[in-house]
Amino acid sequence: AQTVTQSQPEMSVQEAETVTLSCTYDTSESDYYLFWYKQPPSRQMILVIRQEAYKQQNATENRFSVNFQKAAKSFSLKISDSQLGDAAMYFCAYRSASTGANSKLTFGKGITLSVRP
Amino acid sequence: KAGVTQTPRYLIKTRGQQVTLSCSPISGHRSVSWYQQTPGQGLQFLFEYFSETQRNKGNFPGRFSGRQFSNSRSEMNVSTLELGDSALYLCASSLGGAEQMGYTFGSGTRLTVV
Numbered sequence: 747a748q749t750v751t752q753s754q755p756e757m758s759v760q761e762a763e764t765v766t767l768s769c770t771y772d773t774s775e776s777d778y779y780l781f782w783y784k785q786p787p788s789r790q791m792i793l794v795i796r797q798e799a800y801k802q803q804n805a806t807e808n809r810f811s812v813n814f815q816k817a818a819k820s821f822s823l824k825i826s827d828s829q830l831g832d833a834a835m836y837f838c839a840y841r842s843a844s845t846g847a848n849s850k851l852t853f854g855k856g857i858t859l860s861v862r863p
Numbered sequence: 864k865a866g867v868t869q870t871p872r873y874l875i876k877t878r879g880q881q882v883t884l885s886c887s888p889i890s891g892h893r894s895v896s897w898y899q900q901t902p903g904q905g906l907q908f909l910f911e912y913f914s915e916t917q918r919n920k921g922n923f924p925g926r927f928s929g930r931q932f933s934n935s936r937s938e939m940n941v942s943t944l945e946l947g948d949s950a951l952y953l954c955a956s957s958l959g960g961a962e963q964m965g966y967t968f969g970s971g972t973r974l975t976v977v
Contacts, residue, residue, distance in 0.1 A: 781965060789951060791968035837906065849919050850896065851955070851966060853906040 748773045750840050752854035759828045760862050766813075767823045767857050769838030777843035780814065781851070782823045786834040794836070797821065799843070825859075833861045865890065867956050869969035876976050881942040884972045888935050888956030894918075895937040896966065897929060900951040909952075912937050913959045941974075949976045 749772045759765035771780070782794040797805045797814050804812050809826045825832055838854040868887040876882050888895050896919075897909040908921040912931035929939040935956075941948055951973050955966035 783968075788970065789953075789973075790970040791953060791955070793965045793967070796965050849894070849911055849913075849959075850908040850921070851898075851906075852908070853898075855905045 748775075748778075748840050748842070748852050750838050750852050750854040752838055752857050754857050755855070756858045756860070758860045758862060759825070759832075761828055761830060763828055764824060764826045765828055765859065767825070767836050767838075767859065769821045769823070769854055771819050771821065771838070771840050773819070773840065773842075775842055775844075779841045779843060780812075780821045781839040781841070782810070782812070782821075783837045783839060783853075784832075784834045785837065785856070791837070795823065828861050830861050830863060833859060835859070867954060867967050867969035869952075869954050869972050871972060872970065873973045874975070876944050876974065878944055878946060878976055880944050881940060882944060882974060883938050883940045884952055884954075884974075886937045886939075886954030886956075886969060888937070888954075889967055892956040892958055892967070893935055894957045894959030895931055895935065896955045896957070897937070897939050898953045898955065899923075900953055900971070901949075906953070909939065944976045946976050948974065950974060 751770045778799045780797045783791045795807045811824045813822045835856045837856045839851045870885045894913045896911040900906045911919040915931045926942045931937045951971045953971045954969045957966045
């Protein structure tokens with residue numbers, strides 16, 4: 747079974763600075779997807795960024811980028827120029843590339859990010 | 864385009880009762896998944912429906928069930944409610960194919976069992 751670990755329960759960053767959120771995972775599969783989701787107090791999970799395991803290039807979405815290290819099974823999220831609206835809980839998630847029995851997201855425990863003005 | 868709609872937003876039930884939650888996915892999405900979120904256990908997968916068939920199921924007791932209709936709308940039912948069923952229930956929709964562009968989540972239903 748796949749597992750996702752987010753070892754830091756909380757982090758804080760100064761507005762306009764950069765912060766990196768860590769995530770490691772364990773799987774025996776070679777083809778899969780990794781995601782970072784953001785959950786603000788409104789409760790809705792919002793997709794921040796997505797990475798396909800077969801792509802070596804790290805995904806980037808505006809101020810958000812990932813450092814994907816497949817061999818190390820590491821998938822960290824970097825937020826540049828942090829804004830007050832980035833304050834939320836962030837979840838790392840794994841999904842097998844196969845459908846059927848493995849078609850589910852496995853989440854880490856999440857990390858609460860606060861942004862200091 | 865409209866997002867994923869979950870109803871109701873809040874629900875208070877008494878132990879022993881049953882409850883039905885509803886989820887309307889994004890138009891064109893054929894897969895609907897359900898997750899339970901609690902402070903202690905985090906996000907746990909309940910089940911996934913694709914084209915009206917349950918494609919995957921998590922480790923929850925049989926009191927938790929679901930179904931999907933021909934228009935892809937899904938309902939989940941919890942019977943004989945227990946205090947421990949108090950949680951945020953999230954629904955996620957996706958196209959459902961092997962190519963995963965990501966899931967779109969609803970705002971959830973907050974269930975409180977008293």
